[in-house]
Amino acid sequence: MSRSAALSSFIDSTPPGELADVTKAIKSILGDDSVQNELSPAFEKYNEDQLATVKLPGGSGEVVVSAHNALGDGRYYDVESQSSFAFDHATQKASGVQSYVLESNHSDLVKSLVKSLGTHASEHYPKASLGVYPIEDDSQIAIHTVANKYSPSNYWNGRWRSSYIYNPSSGSIAGTIKVDVHYYEDGNVRLITDKKVDLKVGGSANASEVVRQIANAEKKYQEDLNKAFGSLSEGAFKQLRRQLPVTRQKVEWDKISGYRLGQDIGGGRSR
Incomplete structure (x- = not known):
């Protein structure tokens, strides 16, 4: 390389x-x-x-x-x-x-999609940016939503991205939802996940119907993610180790060499 x-x-x-x-x-x-x-x-x-x-x-x-x-x-x-x-x-x-003046046969639809998508984003994301653009020689429309939340002082950053290609002639909507979260306090943990989406609306569907289908797909994915995180917390993570030692006190890992594992951490008595 x-x-x-x-x-x-x-x-x-x-x-x-x-x-x-x-x-x-x-x-x-x-x-x-x-x-x-x-x-x-x-x-x-x-x-x-x-x-x-x-x-x-x-x-x-x-x-x-x-x-x-x-x-x-x-x-x-x-x-x-x-x-x-x-x-x-x-x-x-x-x-x-x-x-800049948009020149497209779908100008009215694009502007309506921007308005409807803006309403959806403001209702479901604390802070989001969006873009709607005619592509492929004006035969299709790209629809993007991105929501960033950065907290470097707390050692984490995250981004939600959803991108769709809408074909007004066929009524098809195909795209991907992506989530990327990085947590790096005393470690380095990153979640990267994506979900492919295929939807269908009528050939004469208006902007509200297109965005309604997108909103339903994103809501379902968010619910699926919440369920997956809940299962990890209650299942796999608990099997890895105790959330806290028996003493109910956090382990001071800098002093780990000085612990008597069976007694200080496990709560046992000295002999």
Whole structure:
């Protein structure tokens, strides 16, 4: 594997919200700040795959960066704000905002989908960004929702991504829901899971019906995840070890060498 390929693999596997940290670590290890230029293609692929979000200068909410709303030369567009912008993939900052008018035979449907999807997102996610874009020579519509929640001070970050391709002619909706959560306090635990979704609406379905089907699929997946976590907590995790020692006190792992396992931890008496 070449150096560029190896470095790109590090970027590709970066947990949500930690791109700047990983880039800083790579620079520190190599002792070379110029490596950032070498990583430019990896940054672009990562941001588009992860549906990176960015706040536009003067804007209130965050907009989505994806392969489906790319205009070329590092510029992207957003339907809701009717603007295009330049995006720096290394710093994840936006600039050069300009007015942008969507030209599509499905303009009305796209705008209706943005409105309906916005209502759904505000009801089910604490903070979410969304994007709806005509693709494939205006024959299909890409629908994205991304919800990030970062808490680096508590050593965890997470991202929900859902992406669908809607074909207005056939009424088919195909996509994937992805969840990526990283917890790294005194350890390194990461959950990466995805769910493929195939839905069907009538050929004349309106935006509300399309989003209703998407909302039902996402609700069911969230319920399935909650059940799976409950089963782990009550089953497999309990079988691994006690949640607390018999003394009901947390083990001070820094002092583990000084414990008399059968007595201090197990609660037994000294002989």
